[in-house]
Amino acid sequence: MILEASQLSFRYDSDPILSDIDIHIGPGVSAIIGPNAAGKSTLLKCLSGILQPEGRVRLNGKDIRQLSVSEITASISYLPQEFTPQAVLTVFETVLLGRLNQLGWRVTSEVLELVERLLEELQLTSIAGRYVNELSGGQMQMVSIAQALVRQPAVLLMDEPTSNLDLRRQFDVCGFIRQLTDSRGLSTAIALHDLNMAARFADTIYVLENGRVRCQGEPVSVLTEEMITEVYRVESRVTIEPSGRPHVAVLGPCSQAPTRET
Numbered sequence: 175m176i177l178e179a180s181q182l183s184f185r186y187d188s189d190p191i192l193s194d195i196d197i198h199i200g201p202g203v204s205a206i207i208g209p210n211a212a213g214k215s216t217l218l219k220c221l222s223g224i225l226q227p228e229g230r231v232r233l234n235g236k237d238i239r240q241l242s243v244s245e246i247t248a249s250i251s252y253l254p255q256e257f258t259p260q261a262v263l264t265v266f267e268t269v270l271l272g273r274l275n276q277l278g279w280r281v282t283s284e285v286l287e288l289v290e291r292l293l294e295e296l297q298l299t300s301i302a303g304r305y306v307n308e309l310s311g312g313q314m315q316m317v318s319i320a321q322a323l324v325r326q327p328a329v330l331l332m333d334e335p336t337s338n339l340d341l342r343r344q345f346d347v348c349g350f351i352r353q354l355t356d357s358r359g360l361s362t363a364i365a366l367h368d369l370n371m372a373a374r375f376a377d378t379i380y381v382l383e384n385g386r387v388r389c390q391g392e393p394v395s396v397l398t399e400e401m402i403t404e405v406y407r408v409e410s411r412v413t414i415e416p417s418g419r420p421h422v423a424v425l426g427p428c429s430q431a432p433t434r435e436t
């Protein structure tokens with residue numbers, strides 16, 4: 175399934191937040207990077223149908239404005255940046271709730287097995303019976319990832335899914351999402367701050383700057399020292415790994431950084 179936007183623009187009030195965005199999600203992993211307030215979360219909300227932008231958002235060629243909420247949520251799973259549990263439920267129940275649209279009045283054994291399998295794959299089985307309001311930030315984030323994945327979407331939109339995770343978990347989660355994307359032919363977009371995670375796991379990177387796509391393409395063509403200096407105002411060294419993917423070492427802030435609003 176393909177999710178694409180053309181000439182997408184959005185404003186919350188008077189100021190434009192996103193302008194003339196053309197983006198093509200999938201199949202594969204697209205990373206959306208850019209400084210704070212560049213518009214990454216707003217873009218994901220526009221793509222998921224939560225916000226109504228100007229321009230076109232199409233799901234497999236169909237304007238999503240012509241789709242019902244249940245048609246959208248049957249295909250697109252959106253993981254917000256902040257996960258706030260709505261009620262005091264266990265981890266298992268919270269993940270199961272991700273299937274809300276597909277649940278009848280009886281939960282089938284297939285769905286229960288699906289939840290169990292996912293908890294196992296994300297190494298959450300040991301906390302399946304814990305209440306979500308008692309979890310650490312990282313555990314909570316893992317549960318929200320499981321809740322997004324249990325819906326078995328064709329399109330996966332994730333807003334900084336690894337921001338609260340330790341170093342090892344960041345690799346595990348990104349690797350799992352990458353592998354799931356490949357094995358199920360998903361179209362996945364992930365907003366990320368970690369350039370090396372984007373370099374390692376994405377097929378395509380979109381760089382957002384002040385609400386516009388500054389550049390896009392394969393990690394090796396996008397993640398250049400020049401782009402990083404101009405967009406993030408830091409000095410870096412970019413080397414190419416044996417895999418052909420770039421690796422970014424950040425050296426420090428640019429000495430003569432232009433002042434810009436964030």
Ligand SMILES: Nc1ncnc2c1ncn2[C@@H]1O[C@H](COP(=O)(O)OP(=O)(O)OP(=O)(O)O)[C@@H](O)[C@H]1O
Pocket residue numbers: 186187191208209210211212213214215216217436
């Ligand atoms: N509900 C809202 N009402 C008004 N302005 C908003 C709202 N949500 C976000 N904004 C503004 O839109 C701009 C883009 O915010 P957004 O959260 O999309 O950026 P981001 O790139 O995801 O940032 P970050 O990396 O800090 O998460 C910011 O200037 C922000 O203040």
